[in-house]
Amino acid sequence: MSEQLLSVRDLRVRFTTEDGIVHAVDGVSFDLAAGEVLAIVGESGSGKSVTAQTIMGLTRSPNARIEGSVAYRGRELLTADDEELMRVRGEEIAMIFQDPMTSLNPVYKVGDQIGEAIQAHRHESDHKAREQTIELLAAVGIPDPSKRVDNYPHEYSGGMRQRAMIAMGLALEPTVLIADEPSTALDVTIQAQILRLLEQLNRDRDLAVIIITHDLGVVAEIADRVLVMYGGRIIESGSLEQIFYDPQHPYTWGLLGSLARPDRPRTMRLSQITGQPPSLLAPPAGCHFRPRCPHAFDRCTRVPPLETRVGENHADRCWLSVEQKKTLRVVKTGEIGLEAPAA
């Protein structure tokens, strides 16, 4: 078993806003091992980005209440002081963001922004930092890096900017890369390129990756393990195969059912999850998915625990029995979920 890098325990993040308290993350726990690719899946407002940013200490603000524990190699990050956090950021854990168009500072050269990260942590000369930057740009597949290093972000295409962001993330050779919707703002072919790049980095550098996305296609392509989040909670977690071939939570069924698949007739309507995601200002009592769940029953007014019910390391938050789930999932194929695995 490879080394546990990151261990998140019962993470709770609340924001005080003018409208009330937003329970953005509500008791999230997970582990990340070296070299692993973990996908956190969920729709907007499910708390996946806040979870990721909290790991990096980026959600710290006077109106945020953060509880629980985030430990990196045994070091607690939630209570770490600014200086310790600075060392972890970039050097141990790096993060790339959703929108590469706005995530780079428009007034500095791309190379300078990457070099800045290097020089903030290591006492390198300008010349050396520049050389490293060029190497990094080459490593992430920027053509003609010794020239491109002097370009401004607006001279890069969207895909190149995301590559530059990844290069910046890799600059200090971190062990964990958190990618917050790294391909969402890009078009499909570029998406695939960026994912392939992440995959390659994961393989070649043994880089652990947390990839945050709402796109199950992305998950299928790259992830080893999957967390499905809904309304600030993890509602199902398991290996890629477990989640895709044996999903336990009705919400996961809904997500999978809404995928367009080439093996289905084109005329078939995609299923949809009715209703709206829960407001995190006043989340529904009990299971957060209850108001939208076609299978909800009286027990669902209490919060189901995240428990292992079917396989090893495959946990879900649903009161339905395993047998019930099996029948419901198959019967409702056309409407929600997907057929049983073609074993």
Place this chain on the structure above:
Amino acid sequence: MARFVTRRLVGMVVVLFAISVLVFLIFNVIPGGDPGKRICGKNCNNALLTQINKDWGFNDSLPVQYVTMMKKVFTGELVSYSSQLNVDQQIKKGIPITFSLCIGAAVIWMAFAIVFGYLSAVKAGGFTDRALTILALVGISMPVFFLGAILLLYLTSKIQLFPTAGYVSLTSDPVQWAYHLFLPWITLAVLFVGFYSRVLRSNMLDVMNEDYVRTARAKGLSERQVRIHHVLRNSMIPVITLFGLDFGAVIGGGAIITESIFSLNGVGQYAADAITNVDLPPIMGVTLFGAFFIVFFNALVDITYAWLDPRIRLGTEAR
């Protein structure tokens, strides 16, 4: 770049022309503006008036008068109607004083505005921010003539800390120069310090929410580096625009009140006297002088802008 500069130059000429026409026309329609009668003075008679009108060309049609005047502007022969002194020389005499006043005040106002705005933004919502907000509002609301008078009253006569008036040239004695100009500098700068620090504060608060600031934090920069390198730099762009416009305006007439209060015989004081005497040539001269600086600094701002923001420099669209 050459095209850009040419375009700005043409624009400058057009603006200056339009302003000169406007000043000329306004002068000719305001009551009591008849220059012949003014030159003629109290013991005027018809013969004298006719003579004066003929000598000065006041009987010519307005376009002809305008052309004559502009010719004089360009040859440096413009002469005041009331004092008969050469306008060019008078303006030149005032320039060192006005420049000393305006440049000094500008340095003070930018320095304080950046420090106050930065502190305000960093401590947003806290005590420092609130105190600076109040200070800024007081500064903005304080009329220059009032502030100047108060400073004069308390710091030169009640407590004799500063000299009451006068100007010592920089070349003859730099210390006395700064000493004499200190109160005028403060008087002129206070309004702008208040205003600019507010603008900078709100810009910085906006920029702090930008994604690239989060990126900067995520790569492990110190909060200070993030603020100065990423937040402040990007927040300065609109402030620079304002500064260019305001600095041009201050040199081109914005310092008139300050110069009058502190009896500094700069260009502003000269303009004030000309206005009191309804004396067209100096008014025309000073207005064109001021307009030139406003337009000039405007162009300078555009160039600085390009330096600060590469997206403009290269002429490609943003994002």
